[in-house]
Amino acid sequence: MYEDSWYSFVPDFQQKRAAAQGAPAPGHRRKESLLQQPNGVADHVDGADSLAAVPEEDQDDPNSPPSATLARRAKSYSDFYDIVKAEISKSSPKKKRGRRRGPGTWEALALPDPPADLPPQDDFGGDNLLLASQQEYQLYHDQLAMTERHLGTLIEDANSALKVLETLCQSFRAVEDQTKSFQAQCDDLLSEQKRLQTLADEVGTDLYYYGYLDTVTRRLNAPGAARLVDDDSFEEILANLESCIAFMSANPSYRDAESYLARYQALLTKALHLLEVSFTSRLDKVSAEISRQIAATQSESARHALAYGRFEEMLMESYALIPNVQRVIRKAYDQRGLATNGPNFDTFANTANNLFQAYWAARDHDLKPITMQEQQSFKTEATGSGIETGARNFIKLCFERSYNESSLFRKIFSIEPQYSTDPKSAFVALKSQHRSLVTGTNITPVATHLQLVLQNGDLQTICNLVGWLTNEYALLEYDEDETPFTSHCRDLTARLLTEHLWTFTDAFFEAEIAQSISRAVVQPEALKIGPAANGETSSNAFPPTKRAVELLVMFDQAMPKERCQRNSPVVFKIIKESIAALHRAEARIKSSKNGTDPDLFMIKNLLMLKNELLSLEIGDIRSSDQGNIHFGQIWETLRPQNLMGLLSSFSTYIPGSSYWSSPRTGTPVAGDSGNGHVEVQDASEQLDEQLRQSIYAFTRRWAGLVNDARAKKLGKNLAKLERELDEMLERAFASQPEVVAKLKEAIQIEAQAQMQGDKKGNVVTRV
Template sequence: MATTIRAQAKPVQRPAASTGAVSKGYSFASTWEQNAPLTEDQHAAITALSQVVAERPMPPHLANQPAGGRELDSTISSLDSSDQITMMTDAVLLNSHQFYKWYSDLESSMKSETEEKYRHYENTLTGYLETCDGIFGQVDSTLGLFDDLQAQHRAVEIKTKTLHDACERLVMEKDRLVEFADALRSKLNYFDELENIAAQFYSPTMNVGSGHFLPLLKRLDECISYVSNNPQYADSSVYLVKFKQLQSRALGMLRMHIVSILKNASTQVQLALKESSGVNGKMLLAEGAETSVLYVRFKAAASELKALMEEIESRSSRKEYAQLLTDCHSLYCEQRLHLVQGVVQQRVLDYAKKELLASLTRAGCAYLMQVCQQEHQLFYHFFPSSSSESSNLAPLLDPLCISLYDTLRPKYIYEADLDLLCELVEILKVEVLDEQLSRRGESVGGLRPTILRTLADVQERLTFRAQTFMRDEIANYLPIADDIDYPNKLEQATTTSEAEITDQDVQTSIPLYPPLDKTISCLLKLYRCLEPTIFMGIAQEAVALCSSSIQRASKLITRRASQMDGQLFLIKHFLILREQIAPFDINFAVTYKELDFAHLLEHLRRILRGQASIFDYTTRSSLVRTFSPRVLENQVDAKKELEKNLKTTCEQFIMYVTKLVVEPMLSFVTKVTAVRVSLSTMGKGTTSDSNMSRSLKEQAFATPEKVAEMASKVDNALMHELPGVVSKMKLYLQNPSTQSILFKPIKSNIIEAYGQVFSLVAVEYSKEDATSINLKEPANLQNYLDSLCS
């Protein structure tokens, strides 16, 4: 009977180790695990190896031997504990002795196998511990050596740093001293240059044209600038005075050199001009030859002074060089003026002898613009940086331009023709200023002040002549018989003119009153020639004077022809005047200020009566307030006054025509109203309508016969007078819309008056009386009036 027995071995206790070795070993293992951890692949490889070695097979030399007796024992004893346990579990036992022996061997094998791996692990750890004890001993000794070495290195480092800091301090001190020495040397160089510069400037071989002059002058400027900016240095003021003296000498040499070159160039040009002069000394240069004589030869001097002028202009921010540059400009302008002025004056005088005023203005301005442009170009060759300032050339160009001004002024100052004066303004303002001067720019800017001065004079003369013209030709105009021959003039013009003429298109075939025609013509000429503020005052005065003149002519026409002709004449010319001044974009309102002394007499009386004191400065009656005038402002708007007069005249005309046609009806309605008021007063408001009708018929003016006679007069006026009025309106007012606007209130008044009478007749009179009165139906009257003005 075979029995399989499995036994479990008891755990085997580890031998105790020293505490120090264990702690060091554990610390070393922990440090090792932290510093060299295994990766996931390494852990997987260890797991695979563990699985491979988990099963240990039977040794090859025992795998095929038979089991039993002594062979089994010897076999078991020759195997290791694990192999023995495997074989014993599978052994066949024949008796109890074998069983007990087998059991004892199996138990011993199991204990041996159970304790073997712990012994093996203990031995391994013990070996590791011994190794670590040896290593830690060596490490401790090595660390001790390292600590000593580190302490020595720290001491050496401290000594080295101390030495390095000391070296750096010495180097910095050296650099500072070197820098201080260099700075001191550089500062002393400016003072040391005094003797060197003075020796060179006072040298007999020194001249402005040499190549050493400008660098030496530049070094002198640097020394002066440095000494001026550092007054705290010893003897700086003394050195500054000496440097300034050298600078004055150098600038004097520059000035003399420039004057010499300019005078030499001027002498050459003067010789050329003398050669071209005639027997009587008159210039015979043609316009083309002026350029070669006056400008081309003078440009050669510019090349000699170019370098010097550039240096002077580059330092013009300093007052000494700015003054030198200004002196150079003055010297240049003086020399050029001496050469050019005679030629320009002679040329302008030649133009004045050949040309009229307008042509002289154009030719003179064109010639002077050419001169200004050439002078500006020549000035640029000498002074390239300062040529943009027009004021630098003013001493030269102003006298040249004055020659044209002096030639033109005596001619236009006595000119009385408004057209010619306006033409001069157009030439100066539009052609010269706006077109030519603006297009050519700063090169001809020197001519602008003279042109503006001439333009102001011409505008002043034009203003004076316009005021004189308005006084003589408008305000003081005395009409002749033909001027006020209305409506004959209009009838003659209508028969000779085939075209329809409106107020918006006033033509020469329609006669206008001369002051109106002259006013419009004068304003049209002055509008673009005068400044807006000046034109506004003249326009306001012209419109006011023209309105007064038209009103005076209307009164003359009223006395000569009829009231209707005078009114239509006034309306016609007021409309034309309003239409013609509408395009002027100005304000016709002018404020007049005047002094009022009206209160002076009353204040003097109070002072003489003792009611006020002269010396009392706290009251209103003091001396200062007594003799202080009041400033009164009076605003006059000529356009509004024209509108007001036009409106008044139209209302008067409408009322005149209305009375001319329906005066009997208006008188009848007025009388009826008065009778009703009187009857109402007498009857205390209790009179019946029938009594009122009987009382109205009993009135002498309201009998059916009288009313019929009134209606007949009105019908006669409608049929004969009103068509004549409409015809005359069409004769004076050619615009159908104007006619319609003026006739509309007349028609309304006629219809209203006729309607009132028609209503009275229908209410107050019987049908037989109404039939005998024979009033027109209002609708028929409306149609008739509409047909008149169609």
């Protein structure tokens, strides 16, 4: 950091050292200090004559001043302090620790008196000694002074540099002020350049959409244009045509935009037509080979391998034909077969439908021998071992065939159409194409063949088949994992039931209702309540009522609960027609007077229907697990709240109605559509209304008979009347003692009410 001359504190060091070594010491042997600076006093020190009285000092004397040494050169100013400190520590004498001396040694320390003849020292010798002892500190003083001068020089240089920098800053500010207008002009020129460059790019891009017309026209009209569909460049052509069509559609104000738009659309149609032709040619080639091999073999496994494995292998052998077909299909539909609604959707959807139609036509042709054999086997099995067994086997076979066809269709066209009602979806497009092959979108063939065979069966067989189909495929077990095949079968089952078999089954039920209930021929013996066989209540019921109960059970077993609720037309018709048949039977009983109580007849059969509805949980009504207690549940809602007092209030089974109240004006009655009455559109409400009326009429009439017997207005005594009532109730409700007890209790309550009303002279009006 410092120059070497800065540390040359003794310039004539070498010369004086040589002179000192050559001249002998006149007075003593002390060497000249190496750090002595040249000054005027040094010459007097060198003269030994003036220091004759100073005794000689040995160089090894510990009390003698240290010999001067050359200090180590400092690396930098910051290291200077460390060097000085080290030199001081070396020159300071070390303390010696001696042994403790005894009292006898103190005399040795006494200094002798100076001799009297010693000449006195002059002041010149004391000054020299002081100067010699301060040589080390004088060196430090000189070094610090030199450092101070050097630092002052650095400060002056730094101030000069700052002044120069300030001058430069002022110059730069002046230049900046003078060049502001120039910079603004340069910025404007750069902005204009960017604008022109952007405009040029846009013009070039727009010109590309115009210039591409000639290129694509030559490529699509070339003699070998059909080979483009089996190459990767076909995708690029379609993408460019779509971009050109989108550009012309977005900029109708450009020159000749409409003309170019029409030509690009025509070229897109031509390209897609080339794809259709190539795909159809490929299908025809593969189909001819596959159909010939299928017809030549009778093995089921070989036919299956040819129809699916070999067909897929041969059709996928092309380089880029099938990938290009998949790209076109996906431009019209997504993975689930829903419409993409792009700008060219109609064009791509039309091509996709044509490809679908060509594909299914080829598949129908190839699999026709297999489907014909399966249909013939089903007809044979249905007439031989049974319709139900044959129908089950045929359904399983059709579901497997449909799953295989759906898997092959997904591999070729890269979509799997899901059920949808959107008219633009692939599902609707495939469903509209009538075919004889069962697929995921076409279940009409299996429904048609099932209905042709089931028409010759009975209603029980149809219900068994529909119930099996629902439980086998539509209901998923919780402990089973859903496989793709299971999911496919569930979708097919839902569509087969909702679109075909449920409607077909409802028609059979309606025909059976009309035949066995509405137009049933009733014999006179059926109008009497005979003794119950084996204690079964239904054994002496009205035959149409028993058939109605059987139909309700069959319908509940065949259909899910959602179809058995109040919105079911079949359940509504069963109840409605049963009530109408009971009304006709009641009228015949009243006219023939065959000894049967018409009100009790109605109560027995209506309760039978009501109990069955509750047991099957039809109409959102829950029942207990025990049998034949439904009337007791109903009775708890029918009995008066105060059995001992006047019947001022009544509990109701349905809000707004009561079995014990008299018919209200305008109350809808089942089967009554005249006189301003509106027919009730709920089977449960119709049944409850008729049951309320019948119970009210029966208890009121027998309560009057009991009161008359008590008043001895009749020839029969009270005991005989009660015995006759007990026999009639026991015969009607042999296995239902609760019903008998409740009816007798109701008669007693009504009899008491009539007696109290007669005493007051008032007519009891029960609301």
